[in-house]
Amino acid sequence: xxxxxxxxYVIIALYLMGMIFFIAGALxxxxxxxxxxxLCAIGGxxxxxxxLLLAVTLYKGTVLTGGFFxxxxxxxxxxxxxxxxxxxxxxxxxxxxxxxLALLLFVxxxxxxxxxxxxxxxxxxxxxGLHIGTIFVxxxxxxxxxxxxxxxxxxxxxxxxxxNLTAFGKEMPSLNTFDRVNHWAIxxxxxxxxxxxxxxxxxxxxxxxxxxxxDPKEIVTLLVWFLFAFLFHQRTIVGWRGKKPAIxxxxxxxxxxxxxxxxxxxxxxxxxxxx
Amino acid sequence: MxxxxxxxxxxxxxxxxxxxxxxxxxNVEEFEAGLLDLGVREVMALSTCNRVEILVVCSEAITExxxxxxxxxxxxxxxxxxxxxxxxxxxxxxxxxxxxxxxSLDSMIVGEPQxxxxxxxxxxxxxxxxxxRVIINRMLHKAFFVAKRVRTETSIxxxxxxxxxxxxxxxxxxxxxxxxxxxxxxxxxxxxxLAATHLLNCGVEKIRIANRTLSNxxxxxxxxxxxxxxxxxxxxxxxxxxxIISSTGAPHAVIKAKEMKKVIKKRKFRPMFFIDIAVPxxxxxxxxxxxxxxxxxxxxxxxxxxxxxxxxxxxxxxxxSIVESETLSFGNWINSLDLQPTIVDLFNRSxxxxxxxxxxxxxxxxxxxxxxxxxxxxxALSIGKKILHEPVTFLKRRxxxxxxxxxxxxxxxxxxxxxxxxxxxxAHCKRKKPKD
Numbered sequence: 001x002x003x004x005x006x007x008x009y010v011i012i013a014l015y016l017m018g019m020i021f022f023i024a025g026a027l028x029x030x031x032x033x034x035x036x037x038x039l040c041a042i043g044g045x046x047x048x049x050x051x052l053l054l055a056v057t058l059y060k061g062t063v064l065t066g067g068f069f070x071x072x073x074x075x076x077x078x079x080x081x082x083x084x085x086x087x088x089x090x091x092x093x094x095x096x097x098x099x100x101l102a103l104l105l106f107v108x109x110x111x112x113x114x115x116x117x118x119x120x121x122x123x124x125x126x127x128x129g130l131h132i133g134t135i136f137v138x139x140x141x142x143x144x145x146x147x148x149x150x151x152x153x154x155x156x157x158x159x160x161x162x163x164n165l166t167a168f169g170k171e172m173p174s175l176n177t178f179d180r181v182n183h184w185a186i187x188x189x190x191x192x193x194x195x196x197x198x199x200x201x202x203x204x205x206x207x208x209x210x211x212x213x214x215d216p217k218e219i220v221t222l223l224v225w226f227l228f229a230f231l232f233h234q235r236t237i238v239g240w241r242g243k244k245p246a247i248x249x250x251x252x253x254x255x256x257x258x259x260x261x262x263x264x265x266x267x268x269x270x271x272x273x274x275x
Numbered sequence: 276m277x278x279x280x281x282x283x284x285x286x287x288x289x290x291x292x293x294x295x296x297x298x299x300x301x302n303v304e305e306f307e308a309g310l311l312d313l314g315v316r317e318v319m320a321l322s323t324c325n326r327v328e329i330l331v332v333c334s335e336a337i338t339e340x341x342x343x344x345x346x347x348x349x350x351x352x353x354x355x356x357x358x359x360x361x362x363x364x365x366x367x368x369x370x371x372x373x374x375x376x377x378x379s380l381d382s383m384i385v386g387e388p389q390x391x392x393x394x395x396x397x398x399x400x401x402x403x404x405x406x407x408r409v410i411i412n413r414m415l416h417k418a419f420f421v422a423k424r425v426r427t428e429t430s431i432x433x434x435x436x437x438x439x440x441x442x443x444x445x446x447x448x449x450x451x452x453x454x455x456x457x458x459x460x461x462x463x464x465x466x467x468x469l470a471a472t473h474l475l476n477c478g479v480e481k482i483r484i485a486n487r488t489l490s491n492x493x494x495x496x497x498x499x500x501x502x503x504x505x506x507x508x509x510x511x512x513x514x515x516x517x518x519i520i521s522s523t524g525a526p527h528a529v530i531k532a533k534e535m536k537k538v539i540k541k542r543k544f545r546p547m548f549f550i551d552i553a554v555p556x557x558x559x560x561x562x563x564x565x566x567x568x569x570x571x572x573x574x575x576x577x578x579x580x581x582x583x584x585x586x587x588x589x590x591x592x593x594x595x596s597i598v599e600s601e602t603l604s605f606g607n608w609i610n611s612l613d614l615q616p617t618i619v620d621l622f623n624r625s626x627x628x629x630x631x632x633x634x635x636x637x638x639x640x641x642x643x644x645x646x647x648x649x650x651x652x653x654x655a656l657s658i659g660k661k662i663l664h665e666p667v668t669f670l671k672r673r674x675x676x677x678x679x680x681x682x683x684x685x686x687x688x689x690x691x692x693x694x695x696x697x698x699x700x701x702a703h704c705k706r707k708k709p710k711d
Contacts, residue, residue: 029430159448160563162575164582174451175546239543242567 007051008110014044015106019099026096029171034092041099045079048106052076068109070132075105077140085144085181091173094181097147098140130199138193139256142228145185146253149246152178156243175242182245183235190232197225216267220259227252278316279335280410280609282369283342283361284328287383290360298350298357299327303397306349307406313337313345317411319401321376323393325383330373332410339363367609370414371602377418378425378594379432386431386587391422413608421601428597431590434583439470441579442550442571443477446518449548449569454478459516461485461509461530462523463495466552470520471499483516485509487523510534514541520550521557532561539565550576610674617684618667620693625659 018040025033055069082098085091155172157163200221201211212218231248234240285298300306300322310318310331317332331342340354343361347354364372375381379390398415401407407415425431434444443453450456458479460471463486471482482501486492492503504512509529513519523529530549539547544567551558551572563570571579633655637643643651666687673683688694 155448159445159569162571162578164579164586174447175449176451241544242546244566 004054007047008106011044011047011051011106012103012110014040014047015099015103018044018095019103022092022095022099025092026171034095037092037095037099038086041079041082041095044102045076045083048072048076048079068112070136071105071109071112073132074136074139075102075109077136078102078105078143081137081140081144085184088184089173089177089181091177093151093171093173094144094147097143101143131196131203134192134196134199138189138196139260141185141189141192142249142253142256145182145189145249148178148181148185149250152182152246153243156246178246179241182249183241186228186232186235186245186249190228193225193228197221217259217263220255220263224252224255224259227255278332278410279337280366280369280414281331281333281339281342282328282364282372283331283339283346284321284326285357285361286326286328286381289362294357294360295325295327297352298346298360299324300349303400304404306346307401307404309349310342310345311406313341315342317408318406319397319411319415321394321397323390326376326381328373328376330369330411330414332408339365367602367606370605370609371598373414373418374421374598374601375595377422378598379422380591380594380598384437385591388432391419394418410609410612414605417601417605421598424601425594425597429590429593431587431594434586438466438552438573438576438580439473441576441583442470442520443473445569445571445579446474446548447477449546450517452478453518455480456517457481457483457515458518458520459483459485459504459512460495460501461506461519461521461557462487462525462553463491464522464552467520467522467550468495470550470552474518474520475499479518483512485512510538513538513547516547517545518548518550519558520552522552523557524553525557526555528559529557530559530562532559532565535559535562535565535568539568552576607675611671613681614670614674614684617670617687617693621663621667621687621691622660624691624693625663626656629655629659 018037021033021037021040025031025037052069052072055072078098079102082094082102085094151172152175155175155178159175204213204218205211227248231240231245231252234248235245285295287295290298300320303320303322306320307318310329314337315331315333319330321328321330329342329346331337343358343363344354347357350357372381377391377394379386379388382390394415398407398411401411446453446456453474456474456479458471458474458481460467460482463484475482482496482499483504484492484496484499484501485504485506486495487506489503489505492506495501496503513530513535519530521529546567546569549558549562549568549570551570554573556572558570558572560570560572562568633652636651637648670683670687673679
C-alpha cells in the first residue's frame, strides 16, 4: 500500500465515522455525537482537501482527464456546503445528507481510478474553473435543499396529522429552518448552475463548433435547468414556501443524480466516463 | 448508627388543600431554629403549595412524634389532626423519598422542573442558617446529582404536559425561534390567556387581541402590553399574524378555510399556526388542509399532552431505578460514617504503640542524631499505618454490605480493644475447659 492509498483510507474511515456519529446523534438525540461527527468531518475534509491538492500537483497534466477527480471534487463540495450551513444555523442535521453522499462519492472516486474523461487540453482551465466548479457547488447545494426538503415533508406530515414526534423528530430543526435552507440553496444554487451551464455551452461551441448537439447529457441538463428556473421563479416572484418547493427540489436532485450515475456511465455522451 | 434520619411531610397525595394550607410553614428559618433548640443535629424544611417536608438528622433520643408535635404547635394545630395526613420515612427510605422529590417523581406532574429549584432554595437557606451540616449537605448534593442524572439519562421532562406548553412547543417546531413572531388572541378564555402568556414569555414580538366587546379586548391588551383590534376587521390583521389562539363562545366557525386561502396568499405562504381552544370550534377544520397552515384544536392538544404523559410514566420507571441505585450508594456512605470513629481509633492506637516503641528503642540506642531519629520515627509510623491498611479496607468493604456495618465495626473494636475493656482473667475458662 502506497502512502497515497493509506491517506485515502484514512479519509474514508473519517467520513464513515463521521456519518455513524451523525446518524447515531440524530437518532439518540445526543449533541455530543454530533460534535464528534463534526470533528471527524473536519478531519476528513482537511485530508480530502490535501488529497485533491496533491492530485492536482502530482498529476498536473492528466488530473482533469481522470474520472476519479470529478467524483472526489463533488464529494468535497458537499462537505464544504455542509460546513457553510452548519456555520449559519449551528445544527448538524444537514450532515445526514452531506456525509453519506460525500462518503459515497469519495469511495466512487477511488473505484473510478481507471475512468477517463475526454477533454480538450487547451480549454481545460476555463472548463474546470467555471463549468465544473459552479456545477458541482450547485449540485451540492441541490443535495442540501433536497435533504431539507425530505425532512420538511416528514415533519410537516407529522405536524399536520398530529402524530407524536419520536426522539428523532423532537431534535429536528423547525419547519422554518428547513424551508430557509431550501431557499438559500435555490437562491445561490440556481445562478451558479446557470453560470456552469453557460460555461459548458461556450466550451462546446469552441470544441464541437456548435453549442447544442442533442447530447443526452445536454438534454437532461437543460431539463434540470428549466425545472430549477421554474423553482427559482416560484420562490422569488410567487413566494412559494414549504411543501411545493421541497417536492420540486427533490425531483430536480433525483434527475441530476440519474444524469450523473446513469448517463455518464451507460449512455454515449460527451461527458462519458470510459474505463 | 448513632443518628436517625427522618423525613416527615405531607403532600398533594396525602393531604387535601385545606390541610396543606394550614400546615404550610410561613417562617422556615424560625421553624428550623426551633427544631435545633429541641436537640436535633441537622434540619432542613421545604414548604411549597403542594408539599411540606421536614428533613431531620437527630439522635435516638428524639422521636418522630416529638417532631410532629412541634410542627403542629408551630402551625397552631393539633398533632391528632396533622398525623393522619402525613408520612414519615426513616433512614434510607427518607433518602429515597428525598431523591424522588428532587427528580420530580413525587410531583403532581411527573418531570416538572420547578421542585428542584424550590429544593435548592430551601437547602441554601438551611446552610445559611447553619441548620444543614455533614449529612444533610451530602444528602442534598447527592439529590441534586441524582436529579441531574435522571434528566440526562431519561427524557422525563422532554415533552410538554400542559395544553399551553404543548401549544408553545408546537409553535417552536413550526417557527423555530418565536422571537419576532406575531400572535393574536381571538376571544379571551382563561386557557387562551395562559397560552398567550407562554408565547409572550418565549419572545413573541406582538400580541393582538380581538373580542366582540372591544372594551374587554382593550382591558386584556393593557395587561398583556398588546393591541386591541375590532372583531370585524379580524381578517385584515390575519395576514400579518403568525400564531392565532382562538377561544370565543361563538356557535359557528369564526375563521373559514375559503377566506384563509386569500389570507395565506396575501402573506406569501408564510406559515400560520392556529390553536383552537373553543368548544364548539372557532376555526373551520379544513384550514388544516391548506399548505403552510397548521391547526390544532383542544382535542388534538389533549392527545399530545396525554401521549407525552404516558411517555413520562415510562421514563419515570427508568428514573426510579436510578434513584434506587443512588440510594444504595448513599447508604454505603452513611455506613462508612459509622466506621469513621473506629478508623480514627485504630490509627491512634497504632500511632500510640509506634511512639511508645520508638521511645524505648531510642533510649536503648543512646545518642542519635536528628536525621536518624526522624527516619526511625517515619519508619515506625509507616509500619503501623501499612499494617492497618488491609484491615481498614476489609472493614470498608464489609460496611457496604447490608446489615454488616454494626457487626464488623463491633468486632474490630473488640479485636483491637479500642474501648479499653478490661477482660477478667477467667473470662474464657469455661470455653477452654476440655470435655471429658
